[in-house]
Amino acid sequence: MTERPPQLVRAYGDRKDDGRIQLSFTLPLAASARAKEAARRYAEALGLQAVLVATMEPAGRDYSFFVVYGRSDVALDFAEIEVPEVTAPEWNFKEINSQIKEKLHRKVVVVGACTGYDAHTVGIDAIINMKGYAGDKGLEAYPWIDAYNLGAQVDNAVLLERAQELRADAILVSQVITQRDCHKENSAQLVELARKRNMRDVLLLLGGPRIDHPLASEIGFDAGFGPGTRPSQVASYIVDRLVARAEGRA
Numbered sequence: 001m002t003e004r005p006p007q008l009v010r011a012y013g014d015r016k017d018d019g020r021i022q023l024s025f026t027l028p029l030a031a032s033a034r035a036k037e038a039a040r041r042y043a044e045a046l047g048l049q050a051v052l053v054a055t056m057e058p059a060g061r062d063y064s065f066f067v068v069y070g071r072s073d074v075a076l077d078f079a080e081i082e083v084p085e086v087t088a089p090e091w092n093f094k095e096i097n098s099q100i101k102e103k104l105h106r107k108v109v110v111v112g113a114c115t116g117y118d119a120h121t122v123g124i125d126a127i128i129n130m131k132g133y134a135g136d137k138g139l140e141a142y143p144w145i146d147a148y149n150l151g152a153q154v155d156n157a158v159l160l161e162r163a164q165e166l167r168a169d170a171i172l173v174s175q176v177i178t179q180r181d182c183h184k185e186n187s188a189q190l191v192e193l194a195r196k197r198n199m200r201d202v203l204l205l206l207g208g209p210r211i212d213h214p215l216a217s218e219i220g221f222d223a224g225f226g227p228g229t230r231p232s233q234v235a236s237y238i239v240d241r242l243v244a245r246a247e248g249r250a
């Protein structure tokens with residue numbers, strides 16, 4: 001680990017280092033003066049000082065939603081934080097296509113799906129489909145990429161089978177539902193199956209609103225992508241890895 005000088009950070013409200021925090025939560029209590037006091041004490045018990053309950057709204061029968069403000073003296077040393085990150089160049093559409101054409105001399109094949117019980121296709125569509133996301137063209141729009149979107153609720157074995165048939169360079173898995181950690185379980189099963197089928201040379205990418213690179217790596221994927229990911233970031237990562245392999249750098 002690189003030695004860095006300490007860099008203490010604290011929440012910022014009105015002034016730097018004032019430690020002011022806004023917090024929201026729901027309590028299983030109908031809105032009342034006692035419920036409001038319960039919310040204040042609850043926030044105090046969490047370690048906040050000078051607590052102000054700014055909002056109390058009924059949230060269905062016997063539940064209330066609260067927004068509270070408070071202060072915390074807790075500080076942490078940012079210099080000590082190390083997180084694995086996806087490292088890839090920030091290439092644009094044109095640069096990605098010319099990297100593939102000039103360095104790989106063949107089309108890149110990617111296959112994606114929203115797997116298991118999960119039917120939330122908007123995320124994987126945003127990455128793969130022609131129209132893309134936030135003004136960034138989807139992988140289908142790249143002349144040097146053959147992209148296949150298998151859609152929703154695809155079984156892990158079916159996805160791997162199809163990827164093998166198409167000689168895919170990368171498999172893109174989307175997991176949105178996280179109830180009872182089913183996203184972790186389902187994704188881990190895909191990695192396990194890929195190992196059994198000797199397919200671990202195919203790049204495995206995991207994405208979704210609750211996915212980040214550390215989690216994806218822990219599960220056994222090559223990279224993880226979270227909210228706001230743009231298709232060109234995904235394409236840059238895949239192409240960079242394939243070029244590195246072709247040049248014997250990975």
Ligand code: B12
Pocket residue numbers: 112117118119120121122123124126127133171172173174175176177178179205206207208209210225226227228229230234
């Ligand atoms: C639309 C929607 C639906 C639609 C889905 C339609 C469709 N064709 O996709 C319908 C109505 C079918 C639906 C159903 C359900 N839903 Co729903 N749904 C949503 C909603 C409102 C939006 C999701 C979305 O489209 N986001 C937009 C996309 C663009 O964002 P994204 O997925 O994060 O994708 C980006 C990144 O994450 C990343 N990315 C995503 N995947 C991948 C993959 C790769 C490889 C890469 C690189 C990147 C990447 O790139 C994308 C672009 O930046 C969310 C709430 C919300 N506001 O988020 C709930 C939500 C996801 N749904 C939820 C639930 C509970 C359900 C149901 C279980 C409800 C029910 N009881 O029936 C069912 C489950 C159905 C099923 N079997 O999956 C919960 C999930 C809770 C949890 N933590 O598990 C949410 C969070 C709502 C909530 N707050 O409770 N839902």
